Amino acid sequence: MKLSPQHGISLKATHYEELLQRNLGPGWAEAITENFLGRGGRPLAVLERVRRDREIILHGVSMSLGGPDPFDPAYFRSLRELRSRIEAAFVGDHLSFGTFDGHFGHDLWPLPRTEEAVRHLAARIRQAQDMLEEQLVIENVSAYVDYAQSRLGEAEFMTLVLQEADAAMLLDVNNVFVSAHNLGFDAWSYIDAIPAERVRYFHLAGHSEMGPLLLDDHGSAVGDATWELYEYAVARIGGRPTIVEWDSNLPALDRLLAESEHACDRANRISAEAAA
Amino acid sequence: MSLRQAQRALWRAVRFDPTPDDALDFFDGDARLDASGRLAIYRRMYWLRQVHALDQAFPRLAEQLGEQAFTRLCCSYLRHYPSSHHALEYLGASLPHFIAQRQPELAGLCRLEWAHTLALLAPDAPAKCTASEARPDSFASARFGFAPSLQRVDVDAFALQAFGAGPQPASRPTSIPVVVFRRGFAVRHVALDESEARALDLARGGACVAEVLEDFAADAGGIERAFGLLRGWFARGYICAVEVPGVIE
Numbered sequence: 344m345k346l347s348p349q350h351g352i353s354l355k356a357t358h359y360e361e362l363l364q365r366n367l368g369p370g371w372a373e374a375i376t377e378n379f380l381g382r383g384g385r386p387l388a389v390l391e392r393v394r395r396d397r398e399i400i401l402h403g404v405s406m407s408l409g410g411p412d413p414f415d416p417a418y419f420r421s422l423r424e425l426r427s428r429i430e431a432a433f434v435g436d437h438l439s440f441g442t443f444d445g446h447f448g449h450d451l452w453p454l455p456r457t458e459e460a461v462r463h464l465a466a467r468i469r470q471a472q473d474m475l476e477e478q479l480v481i482e483n484v485s486a487y488v489d490y491a492q493s494r495l496g497e498a499e500f501m502t503l504v505l506q507e508a509d510a511a512m513l514l515d516v517n518n519v520f521v522s523a524h525n526l527g528f529d530a531w532s533y534i535d536a537i538p539a540e541r542v543r544y545f546h547l548a549g550h551s552e553m554g555p556l557l558l559d560d561h562g563s564a565v566g567d568a569t570w571e572l573y574e575y576a577v578a579r580i581g582g583r584p585t586i587v588e589w590d591s592n593l594p595a596l597d598r599l600l601a602e603s604e605h606a607c608d609r610a611n612r613i614s615a616e617a618a619a
Numbered sequence: 620m621s622l623r624q625a626q627r628a629l630w631r632a633v634r635f636d637p638t639p640d641d642a643l644d645f646f647d648g649d650a651r652l653d654a655s656g657r658l659a660i661y662r663r664m665y666w667l668r669q670v671h672a673l674d675q676a677f678p679r680l681a682e683q684l685g686e687q688a689f690t691r692l693c694c695s696y697l698r699h700y701p702s703s704h705h706a707l708e709y710l711g712a713s714l715p716h717f718i719a720q721r722q723p724e725l726a727g728l729c730r731l732e733w734a735h736t737l738a739l740l741a742p743d744a745p746a747k748c749t750a751s752e753a754r755p756d757s758f759a760s761a762r763f764g765f766a767p768s769l770q771r772v773d774v775d776a777f778a779l780q781a782f783g784a785g786p787q788p789a790s791r792p793t794s795i796p797v798v799v800f801r802r803g804f805a806v807r808h809v810a811l812d813e814s815e816a817r818a819l820d821l822a823r824g825g826a827c828v829a830e831v832l833e834d835f836a837a838d839a840g841g842i843e844r845a846f847g848l849l850r851g852w853f854a855r856g857y858i859c860a861v862e863v864p865g866v867i868e
Contacts, residue, residue, distance in 0.1 A: 377705055377706040377707070378706070380705075380706065381740075381742055382740060382741075382742060383741060383742040383743030383744075383767070383768070384739065384741075384743065384768075384801060384804050385804040387742075387743065388804070405705035405706070409626075410626075411622075411623050411626055415705070418705055440626060443626055443627065443629075443630035444630075445703060446630075446701035446702055446703060447701075447702040447703065447704065447705060448630070448633060448665055448702070449665075449668055449669065449672075449702060449707050450633070450661065450664055450665060450668070452626075452629050452633075452661065454622070454625075454626075455622065455625045455645075457622065459621070459622045460622050463622055487657045487660045487661065488646050488647070488648070488654060488657035488658055488660075488661070489646065489647045490625055490645055490646060490647065491644070491645055491646060491647050492620050492625065492645070493647075525657075527649065553660070554651075554652065554656075555651035555652050556651070556652060556657070556660070558660070
């Protein structure tokens with residue numbers, strides 16, 4: 344599979360009717376795994392229609408890779424079925440936890456950046472990869488709070504987990520920017536430290552200000568500072584497929600597609616400059 | 620402090636307001652915002668996201684209660700029933716039971732809305748109906764397989780009215796059998812009379828055709844009506860398989 348700087352969008356229910364009707368052309372599309380797992384009806388029809396034109400990425404939010412509870416084998420059976428059915432290009436989830444004592448928080452909570460957490464995450468990711476017989480693509484999350492016991496740097500923590508688990512990475516540029524602002528680390532240094540060869544694709548999204556912090560709300564166009572960091576990441580890591588996420592204040596599908604094409608144009612320009 | 624202790628602290632921080640002091644000790648803030656203020660972001664997202672999900676699943680119930688009362692109901696429900704499914708859409712699974720104990724007058728509407736959600740989320744029925752493979756002389760012993768989206772609930776007239784079914788005659792019984800089903804991408808429901816509800820419940824419970832239709836045999840015109848029912852079940856996609864003894868599908 345060629346990992347060139349092609350554009351992509353995330354699939355949203357608001358756009359389902361339109362997605363059923365039109366040809367999106369080549370590129371990528373990302374589906375939130377849990378919105379399609381075990382489903383029929385319109386969601387599955389949309390996924391199969393989009394798959395005719397585009398590569399599909401299954402991006403989970405509930406695997407709880409850092410969670411304390413055992414994995415649910417039924418979840419992984421369903422995921423394997425869905426992945427086979429649509430021949431997903433990548434399957435992934437987040438460097439976070441979202442469950443506790445059998446309950447789901449439906450959020451992506453950060454973990455303390457400790458050696459114990461690295462070992463725990465790496466073991467769980469390896470277990471998940473064994474069940475799926477596939478390398479997982481792990482995304483860095485936005486964070487609003489840090490643990491007193493965190494000892495490792497953000498990039499160091501991610502890198503150690505990726506290496507110990509032999510996993511791939513989804514680099515969410517907006518999340519790097521937001522977390523860097525909120526926790527007080529340098530976003531550019533984070534990009535420098537990430538193992539480029541493990542990055543499979545990028546995420547971009549908008550964020551908003553919430554008091555002194557930034558909120559990763561996916562509710563607006565990609566901001567100038569995030570574009571700047573994205574261009575830096577492309578120059579450092581190389582061109583990769585890029586998915587533009589937009590969840591709240593969702594615009595028309597054409598606006599979303601235009602935003603993702605803009606990302607592609609920027610990446611192509613940076614790649615060309617690097618080649619020259 | 621172990622990883623599990625840290626995770627438990629975050630779980631308690633999002634579930635309880637304010638964050639318990641012993642949980643707060645696990646986190647750092649800075650001069651811009653202390654740990655308590657930062658954890659409040661996660662807590663707000665936890666409750667807002669889940670109340671919103673319940674609002675999406677129960678829009679008519681929310682309308683009946685009004686925003687504040689519905690939010691109070693949801694928060695009370697979530698304190699008793701934290702999510703136990705990986706998909707947020709299944710969050711309301713126990714709300715019909717929960718509301719039946721507190722506001723029984725709304726339980727029927729809650730059941731009907733939840734049945735709609737389950738019908739919407741269900742996997743597709745197998746594409747092939749095997750009815751044509753059944754030999755006529757074995758039909759009486761055949762059993763039906765039903766579409767995964769098919770739901771059977773008993774509701775009250777108020778629930779049907781809330782779905783825009785119009786005013787119900789005063790003589791309508793307080794418990795009305797309803798079937799909820801998905802055709803194409805749309806979910807619909809139909810109120811059943813007692814005989815069809817009994818037949819459908821028997822068939823879904825695994826009874827064979829002869830047992831399902833037995834009640835109709837004694838009535839004048841019963842046979843015609845029984846086969847009319849079956850034709851309707853096929854036409855509306857309730858039935859997705861006919862399992863005949865000796866026929867391997």
